[in-house]
Structures are given as C-alpha cells and as structure tokens.
Amino acid sequence: MLIKAIDGLNEVVGRVVSVVAIIFGAIIIYDVVMRYAFNDPTRWAFDVTKQLYGFYFVMLGGYALRHQSHVRVDLITETLGDTSRRWVEIAGYLIFFFPFAWVFMTRSWDFGVTSWNQGETTYGSVQLPVYPLKLAMACAAGLLFLQGIAEVLKLALGHKVPHHDS
Template sequence: MPIIRLIDGINEVVGRIVSLVAILFAVIVIYDIFMRNAFGEPTRWAFDVTKHLYGFYFIMLGGYALRHQAHVKVDLVTARLGHNTRRWVEVAGYIIFFFPFAWVFTTRSWDFAMTSFNQREVTYGAVQLPVYPLKIAMFVAAVLLLIQGVSEFLKLILNKIDYIEQTEPMDVR
C-alpha cells in the first residue's frame, strides 16, 4: 500500500537523520571533557546543550523504533498464540492502548509546545537556551509515532507484515 510505504519511508529517513545527532552529542561531550581536563576550563553551555540534544534524540526516534519493532512488548501472553490470533490481539492493543495514548500525546504536546513558543521559554542557569524548539520537536515526534502506529495497524489488518519487512523503505528524497 502506498500509504504504508510513505509513512515507513518518512520515519526511516527521520530516524537516519536524527541518529546523526548522536555524533554531535558525542563531539560536544568530548570537547567539554577536553576543555575541562586540558585547560581547567569547562564550558558553560555544554551540559545544557547535551541535555537538549539527548532529549531531542530520544523523543524523535519513537516512530523509527516502532517501525523496526524495537519498542518493548509483552510477548508472554501472545507467544503461544497462533499467528492470526496474535495478530488480532495486537490489533486490539493498538485500538485500546496505542491510539488513545498517541492521540493524547499528540494533542497535549501541541498545547505544551505552543505555550512554550508563545512565552519564548528559555532554560535557567548560566546559559539561557530556548526550550520551545525541543517542545515543538516533541509534538513532531508524537505525530511521527501516531502515523507509524497507523502504518503498523494497517499492516496487521491487511496481514502485510511479511511483505513490508522484506521490502526496502521508500526513498522520500
């Protein structure tokens, strides 16, 4: 289905791009350690920046993780069920748990982000970094998680798990 390929492709591209933030995160930490140990001059900004980058990194990879089935699942109950029964239990799980959670996460993170943006919220401390970009990223991450849930749900309904896993993600360049 084109919608499944599109959603999977979007989360694949976002996941690969966001994973590069880990490199930037590591460079800043190494730089701060070097400055502290070599010159006795720790940076005033590195701790706050790395907290923001880690938060961004962690939250933005939710849809990517769901696409690759990397979220925690409770397979103790479903492990002994047949393929079709397990599939319908997962469908019920999406309807009862995932979609309500994802909807609340999306709507509340939008409110949270817009409040922060309208106030031009910044951190407190030695360096005042803007907080609203991170909170806007939380909303974007919620949307990515929600649409990836739609993709996974459609795969379950259409029984397309095996087909989708064997194909390459769509190139959305």
C-alpha cells in the same frame, strides 16, 4: 502505498536524527577535554547536550516502532497463532497505543505552543529556548501516531506478524 510512505518517512527521520548522537557526543568530548586538559569548562555544553539528547530520544519513537524495537511484554501473544496474534496486536493498538499517542501529540503541541508564547528558556548559565524541544515532542508523537497506523495496516493486510524472541 500509505504504509510505504509512512515507513519511508520514519526511516528518513530516524537516519537524519541519528546524526544528532554524533553531535552531542562530540560536544561532550569537547567539554571534557576543555574541563580537564585546559581547566576551562564550557558554560553551554551541558544545556546543549541535554536539549540534543531530548530531541534525539523523542524523535526516534516512530523509527523504533517501524523496526519493532520498543519494549514489549508478550505474555499473551507468544502462545497464539498468527491470526490470533494479529488481532490481539490490532486490539492493543486501538485500545492502548492510539489513545496514548493522541494524548501525547495534542498535549505536547499545547505544551510547545505555551513555551513558544512565553519565550521559555533553560535555567542554566546559558539560557537556550525550550520550545524547539517541546514542539519536537509533538512532531515525534505525530510520527509515532502515523507509524502506528502503518503497523495496524500491515497487521490488517496480513503482512508478517512480529514474533519477538527473547
């Protein structure tokens, strides 16, 4: 039930956030048309698309992990059987993934709250608030951490062991 809830949460977030790519793509096209067809470039498009792309990129980490889409180096695990591979994967999560995700989550939260308290804005011609993106990093790290829990539970409970063909 917990695995299904975490997988479902990251699936919904991934599908909703993927719409952001369409939005920042449309803004880029709009800016290019305004710049080259009408010689009237926007002042805001670069900053907005940069913020949207940052949001898009960080928020899809949990979704990517759910679908085993992260870059992996399987030099050790490719020669192992399913049971050994499962335990090596679990050890990797415990030793490397969870400490990284925890630091990413807690430091991003501090980073976002500091930005909020300072009223931090972008330095471009249009000053956009920066804290939404920085707080999104903390949210993304939380989603990644949760998906890590789901992946470890899948491994521990004997769900399909990921094989990564290259």
